[in-house]
Amino acid sequence: MLAQQSKPWLLVALLGAVFLGNIDVAVVNIALPAIHASLHASDAELELIVSGYTLAYGVSLITCARLGYLRGYLRMFILGLGVFTLTSLACGLAPNALVLVMMRIIQGIGTAMMVPQVLTGIQINFEGAARVRAIGLFTIVLSGSAILGQILGGVLVSANLFGATWRPIFLINVPIGVILMILAATFLPVDQRQQGQRLDLGGVATLSAALLLLVVPLIFGQDAGWSVWIWICFLASLPAFAIFVGWERKLARRGGSPVLNLRLLTRLPIVYGLACLALSNVTYFAMLFVLALYLQQGLGETPTYAGLILVPWVAAFGIAGPLVGRLPATGRRLAPLLGTLLLAASYASLGVTLLAGVTTGPLFMSLLGIGGFSLGLQFTALVTLLTSSVKSRDAADMSGLLNTIPRIAGVLGVAVFGSLYLSLVPGKGQGIAIHAFTIVLFAFAATAFLAAVAAYLSLHYAKSAASDDAVVLRQERLSEVEG
Structure with a gap:
């Protein structure tokens, strides 16, 4: 150590x-x-x-x-x-x-x-x-x-x-x-190489192709007007991911070392935990993009103001991290669920304030701070739970998933919600921008609520798995006593 x-x-x-x-x-x-x-x-x-x-x-x-x-x-x-x-x-x-x-x-x-x-x-x-x-x-x-x-x-x-x-x-x-x-x-500390194991080049090739087919259209789709080639790439990514999964399973059966341990994705607490992380990041990265458009193009604010208004969100995100470590075990376990519910409530509250005529200012920034705090609470607790749920030999796989999924989710969020906002603002004017941003905020709230559902399911199945493990352990101990 x-x-x-x-x-x-x-x-x-x-x-x-x-x-x-x-x-x-x-x-x-x-x-x-x-x-x-x-x-x-x-x-x-x-x-x-x-x-x-x-x-x-x-x-x-x-x-x-x-x-x-x-x-x-x-x-x-x-x-x-x-x-x-x-x-x-x-x-x-x-x-x-x-x-x-x-x-x-x-x-x-x-x-x-x-x-x-x-x-x-x-x-x-x-x-x-x-x-x-x-x-x-x-x-x-x-x-x-x-x-x-x-x-x-x-x-x-x-x-x-x-x-x-x-x-x-x-x-x-x-x-x-x-x-x-x-x-x-x-x-x-110096760690040892895994002797006798080689990089899964077939897995690298198929995974890279699948990710490129998914991510490239998301990045360039808006500027390309969502032309035919964009949708062809999207559709092609599905069989590409299927080929990757088939290759990895075949390699695992042969005793090889797959580029990604797919067994992690058979554990429901991990699957739903990653889904929660993805859905919340969809809203976060889209929020950064749409908010900048709303403030600068819609309300005519300066780029400096558009950057500074996000300070409460980002600062509160960082404040939440250390607080998770001070929570009792039950609090840390519930934090992903509570954080995503609070995130959904903050988005909905921002939408309500726009309907009430509050388009920016201290109240708006305070609600952004609550959103950032809730996302930081969820993120820190969820990453802690997911990394703690796997053994050291699977640490690299979990790290890869925890870094890749939020990035792809962010690109997806900008593509989907950015397109939604731009489709709702065919012309200039504060009224149009406020109406469009209000709709997007309520869509963020609905997405965050789905993230809360995923957090609940992750918590539920983790509890069930822990109960099953406890039963197996008691049976093993009884067998040892009887033996």
């Missing part, structure tokens, strides 16, 4: 990587106008600078989590951090938009190599209350990096250091990445 005095530095290394990967999305969004002016990037290139990173990251997560299990999570973590750091340097020095797009795609792969190892490292090196606290800090870093990304992106671009305009948003990653690599090499 890792020495107690080394664990704080271990967490700094692990959570520092999460910070870098998460902040990189926010700062780039803020810097897009400056990148456009500097590199004369087209609209398509600007979109790929953002979505290329997201796509590469989302598609690679499960594969990189498995590589961490096979090759050692420490090795993969440092390698991913190295790739991220070097591509940050390349992005900062990019001479044109094409090079920047290519480096962003590779940077997304580097992020996928390091981020799944974070939850794996927490699960392996922390137990009980210490694990709950570590995941609480993980939640704080997620929220804090989102806030700082909005602020730091604007500050660095506006400062125009050495006439470099947007380039420092990438170059600042380089010294931080080097420091984190030194910390990781010093304080993360």
Whole structure:
């Protein structure tokens, strides 16, 4: 077991990587106008600078989590951090938009190599209350990096250091990445490779193809006008996932090492827990997107105001994380259900305030804070329960699922609810925007309520499974006594 005095530095290394990967999305969004002016990037290139990173990251997560299990999570973590750091340097020095797009795609792969190892490292090196606290800090870093990304992106671009305009948003990653690599090499315990096991290349190929067929249309569907090729990709993703599942089952029967342990998805508490996580993230990422459109295009607010109004949400999300660790065992077990119910209530309350004529302001921001707090409560408790429900040998699989599913759900949420909002605002005007956002908020509430149902089912089946395990244990003990 890792020495107690080394664990704080271990967490700094692990959570520092999460910070870098998460902040990189926010700062780039803020810097897009400056990148456009500097590199004369087209609209398509600007979109790929953002979505290329997201796509590469989302598609690679499960594969990189498995590589961490096979090759050692420490090795993969440092390698991913190295790739991220070097591509940050390349992005900062990019001479044109094409090079920047290519480096962003590779940077997304580097992020996928390091981020799944974070939850794996927490699960392996922390137990009980210490694990709950570590995941609480993980939640704080997620929220804090989102806030700082909005602020730091604007500050660095506006400062125009050495006439470099947007380039420092990438170059600042380089010294931080080097420091984190030194910390990781010093304080993360060396783990052993899995001897005799090779990466499931067939599984990697079929899973990557299936995810690409699903995610690419979601990212580009709106701009493509939901043309025929978008729907063909959607339909093709279904047999692609079926082929992946068939391949993995066949490999498992032969005694191989699948890229994803599908047995986890036969356990109902895990399936419903992941469904709860997905449904809540559908609303969260869509909320960020639609709220920005509503405030800027609908109400005519400035981008700065649109960014600052989200501070209560993101800050409350981070505050909720550490509070989960202070709850009694029963409270932690019920937190995913209570959090999603509160999330549904916050969305519904926001819709009611719009109907009452309160379109923004302190009350609106307070309700956003309640929404962020409820999502943070649900997220932290759910991740803690799911990671605690599997053994160390399945930590990489669970980490891959916990990182991949929210990302894909977020892309799906933006596609579905973003399209819904835009379809309801055929023209400009505050009244139209308020009406459209009200409908979307009530749709968010309904989706969050479905997440609460999934949380309840996860809780119900987990309780049933625990009762069955207790019965089996008593029978085994009785057999030993009689023997």
